Structures are given as C-alpha cells and as structure tokens.
Amino acid sequence: MDRLQKIIAASGLTSRRKAEELILQGRVKVDGQVVTELGVKPRKGALIEVDGKAIAREDKVYYVMNKPKKVLCTLNDEHARRTVVDLMSDVPQRVFPVGRLDYDTTGVLIMTNDGEFANEIIHPRYHIAKVYEVTINGILKTEEIKQLEQGVVLDDGIKTLPAKLWVTNKDFAHEQTSFELTIQEGRNRQIKRMLEVFGYEVRRLHRRSLGPITVRGLNVGEYRLMKPFEVKQLRRLANEGRLK
Incomplete structure (x- = not known):
C-alpha cells in the first residue's frame, strides 16, 4: 500500500x-x-x-512545451495574465508545470499531472543538466567566465554548483555577449542572479534543453506528448545525479 x-x-x-x-x-x-x-x-x-x-486518480501524462514570453508558469493568475495552463486548455487532465521559467524566459517546459515525477525533476537533490541560450548587456570577461563555471555566491549566500559556459558571440558594437550556459540546478531566477553578481542584465534567456528533452520541431506556444522512453530517460538521469 x-x-x-x-x-x-x-x-x-x-x-x-x-x-x-x-x-x-x-x-x-x-x-x-x-x-x-x-x-x-x-x-x-x-x-x-x-x-x-x-481526489480522483488520473492517467499520468507528460508533455513538453515550447514556452513563449509573457506567459506565467503557474496554474492561475490574480491579474488574469496568460498562464501555461491556459495554453493547454484542450488537455483533459489537470496538468501543472514542472518547475518554473520566468515570465520573459522561453523554451523547454515540462507539464504533467504526476507529482512524483515532478519532484524527481526539480528537487535540489536531483541533478539534471539544463542548457540555456543567454544574451546579456556588456562584454563578459574571461575571469568572470571562470568564476561562473566554478560557481558564484548568490544574493542568499548559496554558492552555485560548477557550470559550463561557451561564448557564441561578443557584439562590441551593441555591447552585449551571447553564450550557452549549462547548469545542474534550478534555483529561483538562478541564471539572472548569477549574472547580477557581476552587474549584468539578461536580455534574452531561452532553455534549449532539459536533459535529453528539447523543443525541436515545436513552434513557440506549441506542445507535444513526451514519449515513454523520454520519461524513463529523465527519471534515470535524475536518479543517477541524485545527491546521497
């Protein structure tokens, strides 16, 4: 039982x-x-x-959405702003977002009605690689890149885990840097807070992948059912990366 x-x-x-x-x-x-x-x-x-x-038992469902900007990762909003649940009004099950992406962040978002699965994906003791495409105002310095990769202390005193950063473009004319950032955690506004340590503002933030899951083939705002092997992959990765 x-x-x-x-x-x-x-x-x-x-x-x-x-x-x-x-x-x-x-x-x-x-x-x-x-x-x-x-x-x-x-x-x-x-x-x-x-x-x-x-309560009623429901069949477990797992979706991946290409989250648009200006949509909230919540079940409802007191100010009547659009939520990710609103975008899935034709889904019969009561799904909810696994973790959160900021209002102006786009990309991979998993929606499910499986609370156990959601906990495995977002709990701090489970580590699944998340790849983000980031653009900031300013030119990122080599020493700052090293610090971001080694881990930085956030405004709440917690130090982030080691990350990987790959610069894709330094636009000196417009004073901005674009890069790919891979993190293992999912703290609240983590990437924005990591860059705020050095005084940078994030202008664009897109989650390209969560483990093996991407939004390839999905237009902004679209979603699809995840395949059973994708769900199993995420569970396996979460448990392999579990902190003892």
Missing part, C-alpha cells in the same frame, strides 16, 4: 511535499476521518478528501 502523501501526489492535485503540508495542516480526510500524521497507508479504495473534495 502507498502512503497517503504519495497517493495525493499521484492524483495530480499537487506535489508530494505540498501533500505532506496539507496533511499536517489537517486538510486531508481518509474515510471521513481527519489525518494529520505522515506515513499513513490508506486501504485500497479508501475515500480520500482534500479540503472536502474527493
């Missing part, structure tokens, strides 16, 4: 971590009884309710 938090995450309602929070907050019932302890294993067929609504 699975634990309660895993069952809730598997329903597509939320991630396992959030499910644990819901349980501890007393917002989950099993067969009419409030459960506030983690690790409970409901019987098969038990009625599980979150905030008074029964």
Whole structure:
C-alpha cells in the first residue's frame, strides 16, 4: 500500500511535499476521518478528501512545451495574465508545470499531472543538466567566465554548483555577449542572479534543453506528448545525479 502523501501526489492535485503540508495542516480526510500524521497507508479504495473534495486518480501524462514570453508558469493568475495552463486548455487532465521559467524566459517546459515525477525533476537533490541560450548587456570577461563555471555566491549566500559556459558571440558594437550556459540546478531566477553578481542584465534567456528533452520541431506556444522512453530517460538521469 502507498502512503497517503504519495497517493495525493499521484492524483495530480499537487506535489508530494505540498501533500505532506496539507496533511499536517489537517486538510486531508481518509474515510471521513481527519489525518494529520505522515506515513499513513490508506486501504485500497479508501475515500480520500482534500479540503472536502474527493481526489480522483488520473492517467499520468507528460508533455513538453515550447514556452513563449509573457506567459506565467503557474496554474492561475490574480491579474488574469496568460498562464501555461491556459495554453493547454484542450488537455483533459489537470496538468501543472514542472518547475518554473520566468515570465520573459522561453523554451523547454515540462507539464504533467504526476507529482512524483515532478519532484524527481526539480528537487535540489536531483541533478539534471539544463542548457540555456543567454544574451546579456556588456562584454563578459574571461575571469568572470571562470568564476561562473566554478560557481558564484548568490544574493542568499548559496554558492552555485560548477557550470559550463561557451561564448557564441561578443557584439562590441551593441555591447552585449551571447553564450550557452549549462547548469545542474534550478534555483529561483538562478541564471539572472548569477549574472547580477557581476552587474549584468539578461536580455534574452531561452532553455534549449532539459536533459535529453528539447523543443525541436515545436513552434513557440506549441506542445507535444513526451514519449515513454523520454520519461524513463529523465527519471534515470535524475536518479543517477541524485545527491546521497
């Protein structure tokens, strides 16, 4: 039997971590009884309710989207701005974004209703290479490149893991540098914050790949179902890169 938090995450309602929070907050019932302890294993067929609504198991689906600019990676927005979920209104399952790309960032974004899978991809202890195409204002110096590759201390005091940087263009006329940056983490606004350490502003940010997943063949705003072997590849990479 699975634990309660895993069952809730598997329903597509939320991630396992959030499910644990819901349980501890007393917002989950099993067969009419409030459960506030983690690790409970409901019987098969038990009625599980979150905030008074029964959860339903859904078929697991996995999509990759070529996220456009000016679209939020969230389920809804109080200011009625477009979200990635709005772009997938024809999908019957309740999908959500795996991690976040900034409002003005484009490229590879995975959408799913599998909370366990999402946790494997974005949790800090799992490392999957992410390749970004970046353009900044200013000419990046050799010493700065070395520091970015070795890791820099962000504004919250955390040092980033080693990265790889390949300069693709130095435009002295327009005072800007374009490069490819490969990172293993996915901290909030990480690349922008890494460049802010040196006083640079990111003008363009595009996630070209997440592990083996790209948006090749997808126009901006389009999405497709991921193939089963692609899902397996991501799970394998996540577990191979897991921090013990």
